[in-house]
Structures are given as structure tokens and as C-alpha cells.
Amino acid sequence: MSLKLSFTSRAALQARAQVTGVRAVRGDVRFEDGAVIPSGPWRPLDDGLADRLRPDQSITDNVLVEVVKAEDIGLDHLSGPGIHHLGRAVSAAKSPTTTPNYQDGQLLGLHLDNWDKLDYASKHTGRRRLCINLGPGTRYILLGDADIQTICQTVREDYAACYPHTDDLRAYITLGHPLRCLRIRLDPGEGYIAPTEFLPHDGSTEGQDESAAAFWLGRWARGAMGSLV
Template sequence: MTTMHPAAIAFRDPEALRARCDIGGVRSLHDVPGYENGAVVPAGDWSPLPGDHPERFAPGVFTKDSGLVEFFRLPETVTDVHALAALVGFLGDPLLVALGETDDPPGEPVTHRLSESGLRPGLHVDDHQNLPYPDRDTARRRLCVNLGPGSRHLLLADTDIKSICRTVHDRYETHHPHTGDLRMFLALRRPLKLLRVRIDPGEGWLAPTAVLPYDESTDGQELPSLTASWLVHWERDLFAPLI
């Protein structure tokens, strides 16, 4: 039986993670305007994270920095996107990739849109580097900061794309993982849960989004929120942990 690997989330206080994290299921969309066919989205059945769950997502001794999900609060001196860009540049990845800014209205179950089509892919993996299965763990993490004024949520699958590939492909070793593998996984009725983590204005996250299916959501919010994002190779703990 294939072992499924959860997200590896850096946290100090399990109750602080539970206070801002829900868990729920997913569903697939077909022939829904504005979405790719087969897009995987939240089912909307959110419930509090069970008391024994934070430890399931704790990093192990073999968790690489490139595989870690981190949450942080910006320094108080960083109040706009220009100051944020200067800080990101200062922190030392000469090959970082700027992904720009996105201003999302409230009430969006998933926020990401494909630039080429304008459609929403739903839960997806980033594929900027298009790395094959053996090298997928070396991809840059995605850095995303919420500049407000509203809050939003980061959505994270509890199963990574390499585990999904081992389930849906016989010759996964030479495969280039992509979002279609996740959709195939759901079509085979394999279990998948989704974490929903609140990100308030002035807070941000780092996550291995080339490995861990994700999206963001403004569902249930009253205000829009602006984000700025980069792809970076950073060591862990460059920012003080939020939780």
C-alpha cells in the first residue's frame, strides 16, 4: 500500500496552528464556467483541526528546507510592496523569480487564474521549473505575502504530488508531475483532505508549491486582499515563526 505524505508545517504551538486552521474535503468540477474541466476545489465542509492532527504535519528529521511550509509576520517597517520587494531581494537568493501582485475580491473559493486562458485550475501544483519526479523536491518554494486590507486563506492538500504520482502511474520515476495527476487521483476516488490556514494582512507563507497542491481563497471574507509572490531558494527560519 502506498504511503501518503502530509504537508510538513513548521509550528511551535499546536494550539496556535489549530486556532487558524480548518480541515475539509474536496470535489471536482466539470463543465463549470470559469474553471478548467476537472478542477479540484474545496467541498466547503470545513471543521476544526482535530486535537491530534498538528503532530501529523510536524516536520520530520529528514524534512529538507525546500519541503517545509512556514508562516510568518512581516517586520513592522515593511508596509508596502516596494519595501517588501527590497526585503526579499536583500535576503539572498540571486536567482529568485518575481511572480508579481494579485488583487483578489472577497468571496472567491479559489483565487488562482491561468494567465493564458483566464480559467481557474483549482487546487494545483506550480510548474515554473517543470522538474521531473526525482528532482521535484529541489524546486524553489513559493513566498506569498498578504498586503491586505482583507484576510484570506492558504489551501494545502494533505498529500504531495510525488505520493500522488506513485498511486496513478506505474512508471512514475521518469514522469513530470503536474496538476492533471491530482485530478486523476480524485477520479480514482482516492482520499484527499485540504487544510485551510488563515493569513491576515501583514502575514505571509513559504511553501513547496511545486510538490504540495495548493491554492488560496477569499471565501467568507468581506474585503479584497492584495498579494505579492516570489519563487525562492531560502533556508528555514529567515523570518520569526508566526505559530
């Protein structure tokens, strides 16, 4: 399964999305050794790739990416059974990726979350994460187009018994396997819902000012919060 993103207007998606490849970082003290980051340059999202991102009805809600705006999110979406407020984070300006290793501050690059502690067979069933950009700056969500189950099948003989990890993504890239990276612009008051346990991802403030973001985990139905695209 690959990255699937819900949209109704291809032009609206293309107006805020770009694509590039990735590379593994070596010898840059800002990043963990082997961290996977966008390689650049960013290119427009062409019609063919945009159409391949569109999900059909066989795609379950819990692996779908959606782009939303805060004003369409009711309070009932932010609390209740299975919904967990993760808190807020401030991202420095002009950073190609934003998530640090909280032990030493080095940036992780594209990575996988593990809030739900799921094994390989269950990794696609995790909760999705809701993120809202609180501003003041614009930010991006970065998304890899291969899911972690596919990645583990490629790099691990014991994939069926493993617990997928960011190290599997790094091994995949180090071995020369391709990964597209999509970035989607999120202005203040805009956000995303994404399967961050399942897809390589990170935030970015490349070329932008500092911004803060708020995060929740939950199980929201497709289209429950409307769509920006």
C-alpha cells in the same frame, strides 16, 4: 511524504487553520473541468492531525510550510542569488480558489506550480514560494496533504520518467483517492513560505473581501523569517 508545517504552538495553529476534503468540479463555468476544490464544510484542526503536520529533523527545508509576518522579513530575504520576484496578483472577493487560467480566466483549483521545470525524481528540490497578503482583505492558503510524487506513484505507471502536472492531481481525485485540504488564515501583513512545486495548493478568499498578494521564489532556511505559529 505528506504535508509538513513548522509550528511551535499547536493552539496558535489551530486558531487559524481548518480542514476539509476535496471534490472535482464538473459543469461549473467558473472552473476548469475537473478542477479540484475544497468540498466543505470546514472543520477545526484536531490535536492528532495538527501533531501529524509537525516536521521532524529528517524533513528538508525545501518541502516545509511556514507561516510568517511581513515585519519579520528583511530586505535580504527578497533579493539575491536564486530569489525571483514573481509580482503581485489581486484576488476577487468571496472566491473559493483564486488562481485563474490566464488564457480564459477559468479557475484552476488546487494545482502544482512548475517554475523550476522539474521531473518526478527532482520535484521535491524546487524553490519554495513566499507570499505576503497586502490586503485589504483576509485570505487563505489552501494546501493538499499528499505530495505530487506520492500522487504520481498512485496514478501513473510511468511515474519515474514523468514531469508531474496538475492533471495528475485531477486524475488522483477522479479515481476516488482521498486528499485532505488544509486552509490557513492570513490577515494583511501575514504570509506563508510553501513548496508550491511539490504540494497541491491555491489561494482562497472564501467569505472574505478582495485582497492583493505579492510573491517570490527562493531558497530560505527554516525559521529564517520567524513564525506566526
